[in-house]
Amino acid sequence: MSGETVLELRGITKRYPGIVADDHVDFDLERGEVHALLGENGAGKSTLMNILYGLTKPDEGEILVAGNRVSFTSAKDAIASGIGMVHQHFMLIPVMTVAENIVLGVEPVRDGVLLDEKGADERVRELSQQFGLAVEPTALVSNITVGQQQRVEILKALYRGAEILILDEPTAVLTPQEAGELFAIVESLKADGKSIIFISHKLNEVLEIADRITVLRRGKRIDTVPRQGATEQGLAEMMVGRQVLLRVDKAPATPGEVALAVSDLQVRDDRDLDKVRGVSFDVRSGEIVAIAGVDGNGQTELIEAITGLRPAHGGTIAVGGKPVDGRLTARRMLDAGVGHIPEDRQRRGLVLEFNLAENLALRDYDTPPDSSHGWLFPKRLVERAKRLIREFDVRGGGPLTLARALSGGNQQKVVVAREVSRNPVVLIAAQPTRGLDVGAIEYVHRRLVAERDAGHAILLVSLELDEVLSLADRILVIYEGQIVGEHGAGVGEDEIGLEMLGGRRQAA
Amino acid sequence: MSNHAQMWTGGRSALRPRTVAIAGSILGLLAFWCAIPPFTVRSPFVPIFIGVLAIAAGLWAVTRGTRRAGWGAIASGVIGIGLGLLATRSSSANLQVVFASDLIAQVFVFATPLTFGALGGMVSERSGVVNVGLEGMMLMGAFWGVFGADKGGNWTVGILAALLAGGFFALLHAVWSIHLRANQIVSGMAINFLALGVTGYAFEQVYGNENIPAGVSTVPNVAIPGIDHMKYLGPAIGDLNLLIWVGIAFVPLSYVILFKTPIGLRVRACGEHPRAADTVGINVYAVRYAAVITSGMLAALGGAFLSIGYGGGSFTENMTEGRGFIALAAMIFGNWRPFGAWGAALLFGFSTALAFRLPVYSGSAATLFQALPYVLTLIAVAGVIGRSTPPAADGQPYVKQ
C-alpha cells in the first residue's frame, strides 16, 4: 500500500421511506489495498456500493476519486471514473457468450455498423491472459462454472479499465478452495496496483484477505480497523452491537428410531442431467443431520425428491419406517409425515397475498377441522392462527394481516410455526436462515435445537458452513450428487471444505 | 457465434446437424411439391422416396442433438408424404385449379401482414416487452393508411400516416408497460379494443355508411422484367406488391441488426437480463421504448398492406380479423428469430391461401377450412415440435433502482 488515497466517501447519506440506509458514512480506499466492508444484511453495505457505482444517488455527502469530486448519474459515469463492480448476483446473460457479456455496452465495431465478434474474442483472450483469469470467450455463460462466471464478471470490470474494484459478497457460493483461488486473484490484482473494496459478512474471510476493515451497522460506520489485532469476536460485536453467540449451546443428541431412510436415490433435473446419483442415508428422531455442499451439487434436487416436488428415477424413501410407494407427489410426502421449511420463503413458503390464517393453513386446509368435503371453515383457520402466532411470537400483525406486511424474520417464523406445529415425522429445513438478521437466525437455530431435543428428526440443508457446524449432530457432505463424507459434530471446517470439492485441489 | 456454439463446437463443415435438419425440412416440402403443379408427378413412389430422405435427415440430426430442427424435418417429411400421396390421388384438373402458380403469389400476400406483425412482435419481445396489441396496431395502420392515401393524395402519405398511427399506439403501450409497469397483456388487449373503436368510429365519421371512394392511391406492384412473362414464375412472383418485397427484405435486415450489430446485442440484453444491461450503462427504458414503437410501426405496415397494398384502397371494420394474433403465433413458432418467424408466416399464409381454393373439392366445408391457420397455430404453440424459449425477462417490467 502506497498510502495514496484513490477513493474517498464523505458523509454519504441515503434515506428511503421509513429507514436511513446510510447515515453519514465515511470511507476511504488506498491504492493497492484490500479494504473490507463488513456488516449484516441491511447494514447499508449494498446501498453504499450502489451509490459508489452510480446506481443510486446519495441524499447527502460527496465522492472523491483521486482527490477530485465526482457526481455519478449512472453506472456509465462510475465506469468512466475507473470504478468496476462485481455483483453478488452475477449480472451475466446466460444465453450469450463470455465475450458478448464482457463487451456489452462497449462493443468493438467493424465496417461501421457490424459487431466485431472476432475482435471481441481476441481482446478478451488478451485480457484474460494478462490478468491470469482463464476463460473461453466463445463459451456460453450458461455452460461455465460459477467460479468461471465470477472471473467473467471481474474481466468485465477490467475490460472497462477499472482501477477500483468492488467485490460484493464474492465468496457467497464458492467453496473454501475456490475462495482461496479468488484470494490469489485478488493478491495479483493488488500487485497490479488495483484497489479493492471487499464486501462481506463472513468474519473469517475478511480477516484473511483484508488490509483494513470497516464495520457498518444499521447504516452507520462503527469503526475502521487494520487487520492486525482484529478478532472474529470483536468484529462480530461491532456488527451486532452486543455479545453474540457464534455457536449454539446444545446438549449432545440422543437419536432414536429412524425417521427418514433414503436408499440409493437417483434424481434428474430439468435438463435431464443426473443430479442425485445414488444417495443413501438416514435421519433418526432426536438428531439433526446436515447436508453440506456447494450450491449446485444436487442438494436442491435431493430435497425436492424427498418432499415430492420432483420425481425420483430410482431408489426408495421411507418415512417413519414405512416406504412411500408409487409416484411421489408433494401431497403424498406431506401425508407421509414430511415437513418442509423451504429455502425461499417468499417464493415457496408463503403466499404473500394471503393473510396469516390462510398461510398457516397452507398444508392442512383440505382436512378437518379446517374443511369438510371441500367446504372451508375460515373461522377455524383464524383460531389456529391466533394460537400459533402467540406460541411462536410472530410480530407484525394478526391472523388477518397479509403475509406481505411482515418482516423477513417474522415471515420465517410463520413458516416455522406452520411446519413445526404439524409434528412431522421428519422436518426438512432448507436454508432456514437465508436473508435473516442475526436475531432471527438465533431464534430459528434455537427452535430447531428445541425440536430436536423434543425428539423430532431434522434434516438440515445449508450453504452456510457455520450454521452446519453449529447445529448438526451429523454432517453429510454432498458432491456431484453423491455423499462423499460423513462426520460427527466436531469435524473441522477445512476437512469438510475439501470434501465439498471432491477431496482434491482443482485448478481453475 | 452465440447460439450455435452450444450445438456444434466442431468444424465448419456443411454437415452440421442443423443444416442437415433444415435440408430435411426442405426435402419434406419437396415431397409434397413434386406432386402438384408444375411438376404434378403422379407416381406415389416419388413423394414417398423424397419424404423418407427427409425423415432420415431429421433422424440423423436428432441423434446428433439438434432436436428441434430435427423433429421439424421428420414432421415435414411425414406430412410431405401424406399430402403428396393425397395429391397423387386427386384429379389432375382439380390440382391445376388449386395449385395454379399464382398460389405462390397468394401465399406471399397472406403471409406479408403476418411477417410484418411477427417481426414487430419479435423486436418488442426481444427487448423484454410482450406486445399482444399487434392486432390493434395493425388495424390502426390499415385505417390510417388508407385515410392518409385518400386525403393526402398519394400512397406514401398513407404509409406515413400508418406508421405514425401504429407508432402512437405503440407509444401508449410502451408508456403503460415500461413506465407504469402495468400488466403487459392487459395493456395490449386494451390497445386492441381501443383500436377497434377508434378506427370504426373514424371510419363511420369520415366515410359514413359508404366505403372508401374508389381511386385511392395504392402501393404499386413491382413487375420484375423478364420474370413476369414466364409461365410459372410469372404469376408466382413476377408482379408482387412493393410492400411484399419490403416485408421479405426486412427479414434478413432484422436478422443482421438483431444478431450482428451492437444495437441488437443491447436489445437482446435488455430482454434477457435488464439489470445486467443497466449495470453496464445501457438505458433499458430507452431501448425498450424504441423497440416497442418500432414493433408498432412494423405492425402498422402490415395493416397498411391490407388496405392500400393488396386491399386496393378499401377498409372494413375489424379488417385484421385476428391476423395480429396469428403473427404472434408465428413469432413463437419461429422461436423469436427472424427467419423462423418468416417461415411460420409463410406456412400460415399457405394454409389461408389453400383455404380459399379448396372449395373446388367441397363447397360448404370451405368455411371450415378457414379455421385451418388457427388450428395450425394451436398445434404450433402447444409445442408439438419442440418447446419455444422466449427471452428470459420477457413480460417483466424493469425497475431501475
Place this chain on the structure above:
Amino acid sequence: MSAPELENAPADSDEEVPAGFAASIGVAQRAGGLVVPVLTAVLAFLAGGIVVAVTGHNPWTAYKGIFDGAGFNWLFHIPWDTNTIHLSAFNLSQTLLITTTLILTGLAVAFPFRCGLFNIGGQGQYLVGLVVANWVGVSLAGWPTLPHVLLGIVAAAFAGAAWAGIAGFLKATTGAHEVITTIMLNWIAIWGAQYLFGQGGPLQNTQNPAAPESGTITGSAHIPVFWGSSVLQGLDYGFFIALAALVVFHFVLNRTTLGYEVRAVGFNADAAAYSGINVRNKYIQAMAIAGAFAGLAGALDMLGYLFQFGVLDVQASQIGFLGIAVALLGRNTAPGVGIAAFLFAGLLYGTTRGLNPNVFDPGLAGNLTSMIQGLIVLFVGADIFILYLWNARRKLRVQKRAEAEAAA
C-alpha cells in the same frame, strides 16, 4: 416467463419478489374498494366524451341518449311503472337481458384471473354453448319445458367447459400460454359456428335454404319470461340464473377448498405446489369452470330470447370480449362483476337498438363503446400500479408501526 435463475442468485428478503399476475390484481382488490373502479369508469367516459366532442357532436346529448337507450332513466321515475309498453321500462328489461349474458361472460374471465390465467376465449366458449343449446333446442321437440331447457343449459355448460378445458389442458401439459390458445380457439369456434349455421351446414335451418341461419328452437325450449311480453322479447328467468352464478362464484372462491387452491395458485403457484396442490389440475379446473360460465351464457341467450342465430350474428358478436372489460372493472369479484356487467350492458344496448338514431348515430355509438371498453381496460392496467404504490406506502407505515412495537 420468469427470469433465469443463475446458480448463485438466492432471492434475498431485500430483493423485490416478482408478484404473481393475480397477485397484482389482488393488490388492487384489497385496497381502494369501490372508489377506484368508479373513478376508472368515470375517466373512461370522460375520455370518450372528449372524442365525441372533438368530432363535432354533443357529448352530453350523446351520453343522455345512451343513458335513456339503456333504460337507466327508468330507475329515476318513481313510482316504477313496470309496463314494458313504455319505452324506458322496455329498455331496462333489454339491458337486464344483456346483463345476464355479461355477468356470465364476466365471470368466465374473472374466475381464471383469480387463478392467474387470462381467459380471452370467452367469445368462443360462449359460441360453443350457444351452438349446443341451439342443437338441443331444435331437436327433441315435444319434451316438457323444464327438462328440455335444463338439458340445453347443462349441455351448453359442459360444451363450454370442454372448449375452455382444451386451453387449460394445453397450459397444464405443454405450458402453452392461454392468451394465444384461447384466442385461437375463439376463431376456430367462430368459423365452426359459421360452418354449422351456414349454407349447407348441418345446423342450418331447413325452412329457408338460402338463409345462412340456424334452425329456430322449439317452443318447449324457451325459458319463460317474467317481465315484459314473451312476444316482444321480455326478460326471462335466465336473469336469476346469472345472479345465482354470482353467488356460486363468490362461495366457491371463498368457502371451498377448491377456491382456496385456486386463489393460492393465482397468487403464488410455487408455494401452492409446495403445499401439495396440483397446480396443473387447477389450471384445467379453472378454465373448465370459466368455460362453463361462458357456455351457460350462450345457452341462456339462445333459449332465453335469441331462439336462433345466423352467420352474420356470429361475425358481429362481441359479448365474450366485453366480458374481459367487465371482469377487470369489477376487480374479479362477484359484486364488482355484477355492477360492471350492468354498466356495460346499458352501454351496449344504449348504443345499439336502444339508441334513438336522431340523437346520436348508432354506428358511431357502437364504436364509442369499444373505445370506452378499451380505455377502461387501459386504466385498470395503470391503476394497479397506482394502487400498488399507495398500498406499498400504507404497508410500510404498518410495518414501521409493527417494528416499533417489536422493539418496545
